[in-house]
Amino acid sequence: MESIPPSYAPSPPSPSYSPSPPSPSYSTQLLPGEQTVEETRRQSPQALNTGVFRRITDSTTLVLRDQQPGSITPVYGRNGLVRGHISLRSSEGLVEVTLKLEGHLRLETSGAAITTLVASDSYSLWSSSSTEPYVNLQPLPPSFEHKLATCTYTLSVVVSRPRRFLSSFRSSDCLVVPVCYHPRSRPRTPMLPSDVPFMTTVKSSPEEWHQLFIPSSQVYPLSETIPFHLQMRAPSSSLAPFINKSAPKHGLPVLSSEEITIRVYLLRQVVVKIFEEQKLSNQIIGEGKLTYSSPLPDNHHSYCNVPLGEGIDCLDWDGELRYTEDVTVGSFATNPLSVRDFIVLSLEPLQPLKCPLLASKHLHPIRLVTDPWSDHAVTW
Structure with missing residues (x-):
């Protein structure tokens, strides 16, 4: 029996499509009103040793x-x-x-x-x-x-x-x-750029900071500055000595009133332990520079006249820690020898018997590494 193939109606013509609009042009340069929310800075591979x-x-x-x-x-x-x-x-x-x-x-x-x-x-x-x-x-x-x-x-x-x-x-x-x-090491995560204002990042990325305030990784490369933020909360009368501007002849924020110094610096501690004897040596390897991070309160001129215990105010500084010594070795520890690093906040009255404020020093342990964070594989 002979089979007859079925008949098919012709397909309708394909619809016409208008060409897609061109893709917008992108640029790393910010336009007015734009801001960078998050950024990954790539490190170029190091040149081979030839x-x-x-x-x-x-x-x-x-x-x-x-x-x-x-x-x-x-x-x-x-x-x-x-x-x-x-x-x-x-x-x-x-x-x-x-x-x-x-x-x-x-x-x-x-x-x-x-x-x-x-x-x-x-x-x-x-x-x-x-x-x-x-x-x-x-x-x-x-x-x-x-x-x-x-x-x-x-x-x-x-x-x-x-x-x-x-x-x-x-x-x-x-x-x-x-x-x-010279074994090399690097942080597991990148550090926020030092030129990003603290108040911007502490709200959008609070996990990126660790009180003092310092970057939360607490592992910092020797080749980069370390941003930090200092906030002091106290009765208004206690904050009065800190409002005067820093004396320009000092690299540190030494107040012109010569009542108290605020200092943030990097401290390296070398510890040698043999049997029951332990020897320790401290060396300052970096200094911090402080600047007011926001306008002073409108009533800061009257701070000296406010009685103790009346109201709590705060002062904020932004700062950067820069290495002042030629350091090439990061933090490390072996059985008899350890090299530890700290960020130190020091408040010290210049005339302790006359100043109503007490001296204070806080050491926060950190780890210094030889290389910055990188998002590409590195063979060391």
């Missing part, structure tokens, strides 16, 4: 790659790879070529110094009898120099040959190069 370090003696040449051009000391980070080559003037009678990495921590105690071996790795680069390398895997402190403690590392090339008349004994030529161990 320099070469060389150390040449009469018998041995050591070449280390992946260094900064012109560096006088090789630098390696956490899980760093030592790449290079060794050239010998003569291979006659050669028994073994060994590469050694050693680290020493020297601690100063009362009247004596104690040196501890913190790293001792040995790699046999060539041997007439095969041996397994010895590797000591443990967290290491960074290269560090202080009056209480010094941590140093050396890379040694040991070339062993038999003695001329006693072949069962070896003679060794040793080339020793000081190296710098």
